[in-house]
Amino acid sequence: LVVLINTHQVTRLSIQPGKLLELIKYLDQHSKNLLSLKCILTGGAPIPLWFRKKLKHFFPNVDIYIVYGSNECEPISKLNITIAEENTNMIGYPVGQVIEETKITKKLLWTIQGQKIYEVFFKGENTVTNTDDGLLALGDLASFDEHNNLWLLGRTVDIVNGLPAAVFEEPIERIDGVERVLALDVNNKINLFIQSAQSSTQLV
Numbered sequence: 001l002v003v004l005i006n007t008h009q010v011t012r013l014s015i016q017p018g019k020l021l022e023l024i025k026y027l028d029q030h031s032k033n034l035l036s037l038k039c040i041l042t043g044g045a046p047i048p049l050w051f052r053k054k055l056k057h058f059f060p061n062v063d064i065y066i067v068y069g070s071n072e073c074e075p076i077s078k079l080n081i082t083i084a085e086e087n088t089n090m091i092g093y094p095v096g097q098v099i100e101e102t103k104i105t106k107k108l109l110w111t112i113q114g115q116k117i118y119e120v121f122f123k124g125e126n127t128v129t130n131t132d133d134g135l136l137a138l139g140d141l142a143s144f145d146e147h148n149n150l151w152l153l154g155r156t157v158d159i160v161n162g163l164p165a166a167v168f169e170e171p172i173e174r175i176d177g178v179e180r181v182l183a184l185d186v187n188n189k190i191n192l193f194i195q196s197a198q199s200s201t202q203l204v
Helices: 002-008 017-030 049-058 165-172
Strands: 012-014 039-042 063-068 077-080 093-098 102-112 115-124 136-144 150-155 178-186 189-196 200-203
Touching: 002 017, 017 039, 017 049, 063 093, 150 165, 165 178, 165 189
Parallel strands: 012 039, 039 063
Antiparallel strands: 063 077, 077 093, 093 150, 102 115, 115 136, 136 150, 178 189, 189 200
16 A cells, blocks of 8 residues: 555545554554655544544644544544644544534433533435434434534443443543553443553453
8 A cells, every 4th residue: 555655646545544553553663654645534433532643643744534424424524633623621532523514413311521422313415314303313422512523422322331432431542552442331340441552451
C-alpha cells in the first residue's frame, strides 16, 4: 500500500480504522512517509483518543476525517480531527456534526455525571426507515457536546451493569499504553478485557 501511494502520488485515502492503524505502525517501524496524501477518510469502528493523537502526529498536514454512517443512511456525520479540539470532559467517541441532509431525533436514556446519553434516530430524503414514525433506528447510543457534535457510546445491545459499555471502556482507553478495552457483564459482574501493544489482561 505504501509503495502504491508513493508511486502514484495518491492524495486521498479511504481506509477502515484497523488497516489505518497497521499502516501507521508500518510507517513508524520503517521510517516511511506518505507525503502526497492530503486527505484521509476513516470510519466504521471507534477511534479512541490515543488513535486520534497518533493520526495527528503521523499526518500533521493532512485533513483526517472520521465519517459516521450506515448502509441505510450514509453518511450521517463527519469530523475533521486535524482541526477539532479534543474535549476530554465527554465520554465516548466524537464523530462530528450531523450533516444538513439528515435530521436527528433523540430519546433520553441516562444522565451520567451531567452527560446526557440518548438513543438516536435519523431521517433524511435518501434514508431507509424502519419505525412507525418514519425514522431510522440504528440502535446507536450517543451524546452531544456544547458545539452539538455527536459522540457515540456504542449500541443499545452493548449494556453492561445497566449502562452503555463505553462508559467503562472509553475512559480507560485514555490511559497511556492501553489500546482497546472490552466490558462484558458476566453474572452481574463487570469484566474488563484490556489490550495493550504487548499483552491482554482480564480484570474481574
